[in-house]
Amino acid sequence: MDGTTPVLIGVGQFTYRGDPAASPSPVALLKIAAERAAADAGIGPAGLAAIDGLAVAGFTIDAPGSTRSTIPHSSNPPASLAKELSAAPRWAVYSHMGGNTPQQLVNVIAERIARGETELALAVGAEFLGSAVKRLTKGLGFDDWHEDQDLPEPQRIGDPRPGVTPYEARHGLNRPINTYPLFENALRARDHRSLADHQARLGRLFAPFTKVAADNPEAWFPVERTAEDLVAVSDRNRMVGFPYPKLLNAIMEVDQSAGAIIASERKARELGVPEDRWVYLHGCADAADLWFPLDRQNFHSSPAMRLTGQRALEMAGVALSDIDFIDLYSCFPVAVEIGAEELGLALDDPRGLTVTGGLPYAGGPGNNYAMHSIAVMAQKLRAKPGAHGLVTANGWYLTKQSTGVYSTTRPKAPFERQDPGVLQRQIDALPHPAVTETPQGPARIETYTVVHRREGPFMGIVIGRDEADRRFVAHTPGDPETLAGLEQGEQVGRSGRVGPGPDAGPGGQTNLFTPD
Structure with a gap:
């Protein structure tokens, strides 16, 4: 010393x-x-x-x-x-x-x-x-x-x-607001919590944070909010990446x-x-x-x-x-x-x-x-x-x-x-799944999210496993019925089919997962 x-x-x-x-x-x-x-x-x-x-x-x-x-x-x-x-x-x-x-x-x-x-x-x-x-x-x-x-x-x-890799970026994983919800939904599914119970849990988790911010003179939003305020979706608290409304995002x-x-x-x-x-x-x-x-x-x-x-x-x-x-x-x-x-x-x-x-x-x-x-x-x-x-x-x-x-x-x-x-x-040195960029055939959802614009949901993202248990990332069909369905109940474990998407974007081909 x-x-x-x-x-x-x-x-x-x-x-x-x-x-x-x-x-x-x-x-x-x-x-x-x-x-x-x-x-x-x-x-x-x-x-x-x-x-x-x-x-x-x-x-x-x-x-x-x-x-x-x-x-x-x-x-x-x-x-x-x-x-x-x-x-x-x-x-x-x-x-x-x-x-x-x-x-x-x-x-x-x-x-x-x-x-x-x-x-x-x-x-x-x-x-x-x-x-x-x-x-x-x-x-x-x-x-x-x-x-x-x-x-x-x-x-x-x-x-x-x-x-992220170029493959991940093509599917939207290069934006935190898209990727962190994938972790959230996986955690909820592991714990077998219902969507409603988990949303309430998120509100209870972050409500004490707002109380600390309210007493912090350097805080950007020094406002105490209730657990319900944080998770209730409204015009002022729109959904961003399911299950996160705006007030749960950095x-x-x-x-x-x-x-x-x-x-x-x-x-x-x-x-x-x-x-x-x-x-x-x-x-x-x-x-x-x-x-x-x-x-x-x-x-x-x-x-x-x-x-x-x-x-x-x-x-x-x-x-x-x-x-x-x-x-x-x-x-x-x-x-x-x-x-x-x-x-x-x-x-x-x-x-x-x-x-x-x-x-x-x-x-x-x-x-x-x-x-x-x-x-x-x-x-x-x-x-x-x-x-x-x-x-x-x-x-x-x-x-x-x-x-x-x-x-x-x-x-x-x-x-x-x-x-x-x-x-x-x-x-x-930890073991981890093999990844495929070109999945084809029957598959199941490992985790997922629905990405929203101000106007509403516009893109579903799925990380899944194919029949060989290889991991892949894909989009879902973007029709309102499919996207709404992804938010109405637990989707982890849901089966479907995966293959090339209908269009290749500027970064290359994307995959499409269609739920059964």
Whole structure:
């Protein structure tokens, strides 16, 4: 313990709710969160200028194939932010896509500090789709967003692989609002719950989240709602992807930023940061489930959630019962349901499952939600010295998982992050079904969803098994009778026939499953 123990010394958040025509630019949002984190640590602008490490969570508009890449933003956000902060970090990275990113960045920075490679680092991210989309749709322009457009490519961190295969993308699995319902319906069918009982369960799960959001000054929707409000379908709460009405979906069109400053103990003392601001990362882990959705063992579990949770607690030397505060990643209900199950938590755990209010209510700022979790967690732990907090972060489609255990108590042993490859090799060795892109003949439904537009249902998606038990994905006929029938009773296990669809789309041939 030679002074290289990593410690979180400052956190900052910002939510902009003003006129979209005057909204902060992407780099301005990053800077505000950084300045608030520096103020929280008591190190001010001079402290920010001294950072030797900088990690920025990737903006969602930089995702491969994004249709919003025309929104002006810096071509190298870390370089643009460093310039704004008068900083010259030796190590500066920009992440690939994934909601696991903030916790992963903290894990990596802590490891670098423990190794003596970094002394003072900023991890920060932002989302600005709320105002940017309004500017686009209202023709407001972006003349006031003075963003660097011609900087060199940033150094990237994280896994660059797309979340789905071209085959999966052709069938709509490249949109979270289409894919997470597939997991939800599989989970419900496994537990033999009726549609009505399961919808009520989803409302009961997320109603407490809205209560937390209502008390969160940075929440996008600080409104407490009843369980019935959340699941009752109406003009204001339309169905999006069965069984999720709008109020059960993460809200990405927000203007929010958050950041955390991590230092070595030696540097924290040198900067004069009071020890009552210090929060330690006691345990952490990172891993991904079998990468593509169709390769999963099933659609109601997550070995990566289980193993990263176990490893983070083991590294911290605490049990789940020792945790005082919990924030489970909550883009959709099934992420919370599976996360809780894999960790051994009850859905009605009296400690609660969120400290922010969750992505549908506190806000789902692209890849950066978990940075808000970390910021709020740090504040709660400072207010209760000696307590422990657990943060989980999820990327893509229940794919990438990062977990952290925090406390103000000084660790008893030097920080040593386990090579993520240790857990990854266990997961990659798991058996899983064969996949066919050209199924033909009798088949059965493994899971399914119905995708809605504002006007109503328009597409059924089925993941199924053929006679050889190979897994496939297909659309269903799009007629109103078929789509309505898919929502009127349990469809998992239903038989039918599968084969090539009538038309090949721009990405290639799609399959068609016709229920018996």
